[in-house]
Amino acid sequence: MSRYDTDYSQMGFATKAVKSGEGPDPVTRALNTPIYETSTYGYETAEQYDEMLERGAAWEPDLYIYSRTTNPTTSALEKKVMALENAEDAVITACGMAAISNALLSNLNAGDHVICSDDTFMCTSSLFADILPAKGIETSRVEVLELDNIEKALRPNTRVIYLEALSNPRLKLSDLPAIAEIAHAHGCRFIVDNTFLSPCVMRPLDWGADIVVHSGTKYYVGHGDALCGIVAGRKEDMDRVRYYYDNLGSHISPYDAWLALRSVRTMPLRVRQQSENAMTLAKWFESRPEVDYVTYPGLESHPQHMLAEKLFLNGNFGGMLCVHLKGGYEEMCRFADATRIPPIATSLGDVVTLMFPKKAYGNLIRISTGCEDVNDLIADFGQAFEKMK
Numbered sequence: 001m002s003r004y005d006t007d008y009s010q011m012g013f014a015t016k017a018v019k020s021g022e023g024p025d026p027v028t029r030a031l032n033t034p035i036y037e038t039s040t041y042g043y044e045t046a047e048q049y050d051e052m053l054e055r056g057a058a059w060e061p062d063l064y065i066y067s068r069t070t071n072p073t074t075s076a077l078e079k080k081v082m083a084l085e086n087a088e089d090a091v092i093t094a095c096g097m098a099a100i101s102n103a104l105l106s107n108l109n110a111g112d113h114v115i116c117s118d119d120t121f122m123c124t125s126s127l128f129a130d131i132l133p134a135k136g137i138e139t140s141r142v143e144v145l146e147l148d149n150i151e152k153a154l155r156p157n158t159r160v161i162y163l164e165a166l167s168n169p170r171l172k173l174s175d176l177p178a179i180a181e182i183a184h185a186h187g188c189r190f191i192v193d194n195t196f197l198s199p200c201v202m203r204p205l206d207w208g209a210d211i212v213v214h215s216g217t218k219y220y221v222g223h224g225d226a227l228c229g230i231v232a233g234r235k236e237d238m239d240r241v242r243y244y245y246d247n248l249g250s251h252i253s254p255y256d257a258w259l260a261l262r263s264v265r266t267m268p269l270r271v272r273q274q275s276e277n278a279m280t281l282a283k284w285f286e287s288r289p290e291v292d293y294v295t296y297p298g299l300e301s302h303p304q305h306m307l308a309e310k311l312f313l314n315g316n317f318g319g320m321l322c323v324h325l326k327g328g329y330e331e332m333c334r335f336a337d338a339t340r341i342p343p344i345a346t347s348l349g350d351v352v353t354l355m356f357p358k359k360a361y362g363n364l365i366r367i368s369t370g371c372e373d374v375n376d377l378i379a380d381f382g383q384a385f386e387k388m389k
């Protein structure tokens with residue numbers, strides 16, 4: 001056995017992040033996975049090509065025919081993701097919405113019913129409000145913190161329960177083991193979007209989810225320079241996702257897959273720092289007279305703090321917090337405009353702290369902490385409070 005075939009499955013998370021899925025390129029021995037910018041792959045004979053097509057149709061790993069279907073750079077990322085999510089298989093897509101739509105479409109047909117939590121990312125909400133119902137799929141939105149609501153919403157044709165583990169934007173934490181039990185008792189697939197936490201903080205498959213999806217654009221990529229989507233779970237489910245992903249054309253570019261692959265190696269380090277910064281900032285904001293309340297799963301004041309302590313890993317509570325200032329829209333704008341370090345921007349999970357003030361969410365300021373020195377962030381937010389007065 002080659003030293004590069006080492007099995008990392010029993011090793012630590014950080015080792016898996018650095019080592020899994022990668023080794024020297026079989027042709028050149030390049031130690032870092034090359035960016036395979038090719039749409040197609042050349043074969044020697046018609047017979048060999050025919051055999052490859054047959055094997056490719058069964059999703060055999062490390063077999064390349066056309067890059068909409070498989071690409072070696074993307075495959076390396078898939079293998080790394082499998083290791084980090086504790087999944088049998090993983091599929092990488094162009095972005096988070098491609099991951100979510102493929103996960104849902106590969107499990108739902110016209111006449112089926114899906115239950116979704118009431119707090120989700122805007123585009124996910126559009127899927128459940130408009131796009132799925134227009135295709136004959138029934139949807140129910142319920143507050144999933146109350147398990148009874150899920151039980152009551154179940155119908156004979158319910159096939160999927162879908163939610164965001166830590167929800168966008170209100171940071172509600174769902175009881176994954178309890179909801180998985182309900183889903184499985186009714187023969188439903190349980191699909192969890194874990195974008196806001198990342199596998200460094202929690203791994204939904206370990207708590208009973210069947211499929212985990214991510215906007216890999218966020219913590220996986222972590223540098224705000226590529227879009228990426230992730231679906232992971234059992235091989236049988238991923239084969240079905242691949243069938244949809246291939247036919248719908250949801251693939252990531254090899255260059256973006258490579259950016260993600262490079263970034264994943266430092267994800268455990270980044271998320272640890274982001275979690276520490278978030279905890280310090282959450283406590284600081286909570287102590288400020290200008291603040292009405294702070295939502296952060298690491299604070300005892302968070303309604304699901306005890307659940308977070310049970311489900312989360314290594315004392316990390318993630319890098320997402322929401323700050324609700326006293327006053328209204330004007331105060332929120334004055335405060336946000338006066339800050340100098342965090343850009344006002346969509347997205348999250350980057351090494352740069354990002355701030356997302358939103359009137360429509362009740363003047364909530366969502367902060368995604370980066371890896372800056374937290375004292376500089378506190379000084380910046382402190383001077384913004386002075387200017388807000």
Ligand SMILES: Cc1ncc(COP(=O)(O)O)c(C=O)c1O
Nearest residue numbers: 095096097121168195215217228
């Ligand atoms: C929770 C969540 N899921 C999915 C998405 C969509 O991801 P992408 O922008 O990569 O398509 C987002 C985007 O912000 C998100 O916040």
